[in-house]
Amino acid sequence: MGMYLDSKTAYILFQNETKRPYFVDKSLMLSELFPLVDNGGEYICITRPRRFGKTVMANMIDTFFNKMNDSSDIFNSLKIAKDESYRRYQNQYPVIHIPFNDLMQPCHSYDDYIGRIEKQLLADLKAAYPDVNMKGETSVASALLNILAADDTARFIFVLDEWDFIFHQSFASEEDKKNYLLFLRNLLKDRPYVLLAYITGILPIAKYSSGSELNMFVEYTMASEEKYSQYFGFTEEETDMLFERYENSAIKPKHLTREGMKSWYDGYHTKSGRRIYNPRSVVTSLKNNNFGNYWTSSGPYDEIFYYIEHNVAAVRDDLALMIAGIAVPVKVWEYAATAMNLQTREEIFSAMVVYGFLTYENGKVSIPNRELLDKFTIMLQKEPSLGYIYRLAKESRRMLQATLTGDTETMVEILELAHDTEVPLLSYNSEAELTAVVNLVYLAARDNYRIEREDKAGIGYADFIFYPETDKNADCIILELKVGATPEAAIQQIKDRKYALRFRGKIGEPQRYTGRILAVGISYDKEGKKHSCKIEVIEDGKE
Incomplete structure (x- = not known):
């Protein structure tokens, strides 16, 4: 039992995971691997953004197959135990499990990094197979071939977690990265001792290889393959x-x-x-x-800005639309995430999809949720290079205050500010473009409100509803947009379609929101190229 070969570490970690109050049983993933083990010589790579359960899955696979640790106490109560072939595979195989992101101690060079891994794995093999002649052996692949020659049943399951860790390290040069790919190729490709190679990471593995080094892997990404999807993330x-x-x-x-x-x-x-x-x-x-930013807290907002800083102009308008909740058409090339200099719009958004900052569906990218939107919002208010988006976002606190106090002159002034910029969105060919600008000038409201766009209310769908989150006594806001009509028409629609019902609790339940309900109408006159605003209190919860 060593550090990488038949280790106890994965067993301890996965056992701890199963005892947590919010553990989700994903053990049926194992049944999908049984046929691959039967076939032998199978290679699969599953890539997902950070914190999507890749390491938990790697530990589970190691714990289940590892022949040195009886895992019945863990798996007998999980879903996989109902599989009729469960016992035939459980704890039957030697497992080499390398978490490539576990440095143990600081590394200052690639040779130091990979040298430690090879040295430790060789030590594990020599300790586990003392009767095999590996004296003076320095190659892991050669040592494994010697073991197989001595025992033709000695075939291994490889579990390699965070395979792409090296590509994010400052100590690794481009030449080092090529050598790393060669290391993986020499260890795994066309090796008879490989029963199954299961690799996880963020970056697509075969795409990183410019030749045929790692073309034996079948890749499964969130955007391109449905298989295995239910085992990563929560449904x-x-x-x-x-x-x-x-x-x-x-x-x-x-x-x-x-x-x-x-x-x-x-x-x-x-x-x-x-x-x-x-x-x-x-x-x-x-x-x-x-509720909080628990995933993105592991990387500050400037991690998002990293992907766009070299070509802000290519994506600036798209960011404005996505902040508005509007998905943007783009062709995602997952291999583009590996580019050192992200220049084109497609490369930038492809990288952001791979890393989980954007989501991709039906040929369009969008900001997935409130957690990510908060990070984009911080970026928009801190990066002057974003031009008009930055300028409008900086006005957002003043816009919210003007709305709450009924100061429609200031509201119009802020909206008209957009016309002093190069804002291409303000062609206003549709309400979607006005929606994007309104989102930008109300960014600060997200600190205190949950803002829903196209939210079902009354007998229709309101353009925006602002739900107070930090103070249930705060004013509620219903905002309706009109292009080519008046703000009075917008407010009349709010009344006619009874959007205010959205703030009332169910019959018999206490009122959830006790502040005023403000109807806000914002319009744009295409001919006069002017904005108009009107605010009306349609209910006063304090009365």
Whole structure:
């Protein structure tokens, strides 16, 4: 039993995971691997954004197949135990499990990094197979071939987690990265001792190889392949189950809602359109009894800006539309995420999809959820290079204050400010473009409100509804947009379609919101090229 060969580490980590209150049983993934083990010589690579359960899955696979650790105490109570062939595969194989992101101690060069891994794995092999002559051996591949020559049943399952870690390290040069690909090729490709090679990471593996080094892998990404999708991230049904556990827990008072969970952490999609929630954020919010930026907190807002800083002009207008909740057509090339200099619009958005900052569905990209939108919002208010988007976003606190106080002159002034810029969105050929600008000038409102666009209310769909989140006594806002009509017509629509019903609780339940309900109409006259605003209090909850 060594550090990489038949280690105990994965068993301990996965056992701990199964004991957590918000554990989700994904063990049926194992049944999909059984046929691959039977075939032998299979190579699969599953890539997902950070914190989507890749490492938990890698630990589960190691724990199940690893012949040195009896895992019956873990798996007998999981779904996989119902598979009739479960026992035939459990704890039957030698497993080499390398978490490439586990440095153990600081590394200052690629040779140091890969040298430690090779040295430790060789030591593990020599300790496990003392009767095989490996004296003086320095190649892991040669050592494994010697083992197979001595015992023709010695075939290994490889579990390689975060395979792409090296590509994000400053100590690795371009030449080092090529050498790393050669290391993987020499270790795995066409090797008879490989029973199954299971690799995970963020970046697509074969696409990083310019030749045939790693072309034996079949890749499964969230955007391009449906297979295995249900095992990474949480489905609607799984999130429902976890929220029910939360509701039945001893936590008091409870600050989360299922609706809020969807707004904050939903938004990713598999190729077939199945909705996927960010698992780390869902679990952390349930444990903390609070909505927050739990996934993106591991990387600051400038991590998002990194992808666009070299060519802001190519994506600036698209960002404005996505902030407005409008999906933008783009061709996603997942291999583009590996480019060192992201220059084109397609390369930039492709990288952001691969890393999880955007989601991709039906040929369009969009910002997945409130958690990511908050990070984009911070970026828009801190980066002057974003031009008109930055200038409008900086006015957003003044816009909210003017709305709450009924100062329509200031509201018009801020909207007209857009005409002093190069804002291409302001052709206003449709309300979608006006919607994008309105989103920008109300960015600051997201600190205190949950803002829903095209929200069902009364007998129709309101353009925007602002739900107070930090103070339930704060004013509620219903905002309707009109191009080629008056703000009075917008307010009349709010009244006629009874949008204010959205703020009333169900019969017999206490009122959720007790502040005023403001009807806000914003219009744009194409001929006069002027904005108009009107605000009316349609209900006063304090009366």
